Amino acid sequence: MAIKWSEKAVSVEALSFSPPIVILTQDDLKKIAAYKAVEFVESGMVLGLGTGSTAKYALDRIGELLRQGKLTNIVGIPTSKKTQEQALSLGIPLSDLDRHPTIDLAIDGADEVDPHLNLVKGRGGSLLREKMVEGACKKFVCIVDESKLVKHLGGNGLALPVEVVPFCWKFTANKLQNLFQRSGCVAKLRNDCEGNPFVTDNGNYIVDLYLKKELGDSQIASDAILRVAGVVEHGMFLDMATTVIVAGERGITIKNKG
């Protein structure tokens, strides 16, 4: 499938692969995007370390380059406990936003990417720490395989995650559902594999919003969600990614914010 980018506000660089000898899996594409992003990493940088199956490959690669001495003096700020564990196992020195309030570069995956580089994140439940870390970055490189590309955020049958406080979560979920009634919104509490409420690294719950129609103006939707008492944060990352690296069957596309 060809990757089509039509927006004028971005510059696009396409890197073609040689004709593939083997069919690339989605995991291969994630790894390709992640490794490409790590080419932006320089010694001495403070790095935001993303969460998820795509970001995991970027961490592996950073760890490898550190071991080989090709990267030195790196400090990582993890966006989840899971990433923190992985980084420690790879020997990546860690810090936090209190000690390093400005981050040179963050690398992280996404669940949806629209043509303006707006994202939906948080289907792994790490959206709050990701938004804090990636909001503090000079450069945020988002890495995805081409299945994550959408025309509009929300309304693709997949969840728009909202982190809420556990206190009276049903009340908050109802408020959120009513907010997007016109889009046929159904709000569901996310459960873990044992059927208990999924608890985030911050001790909160996730309410997933399923929309039958597009969300409409993302900024208006974002403001409306954040006004609901009980909401901590949502998974729309608007105007935050500075670069998106997309790996697809035909090659890598690098899309930069104009």
Ligand SMILES: O=C[C@H](O)[C@H](O)[C@H](O)COP(=O)(O)O
């Ligand atoms: O909470 C999870 C994060 O936002 C992930 O970065 C996002 O869900 C993408 O994950 P993956 O790379 O596993 O598709």
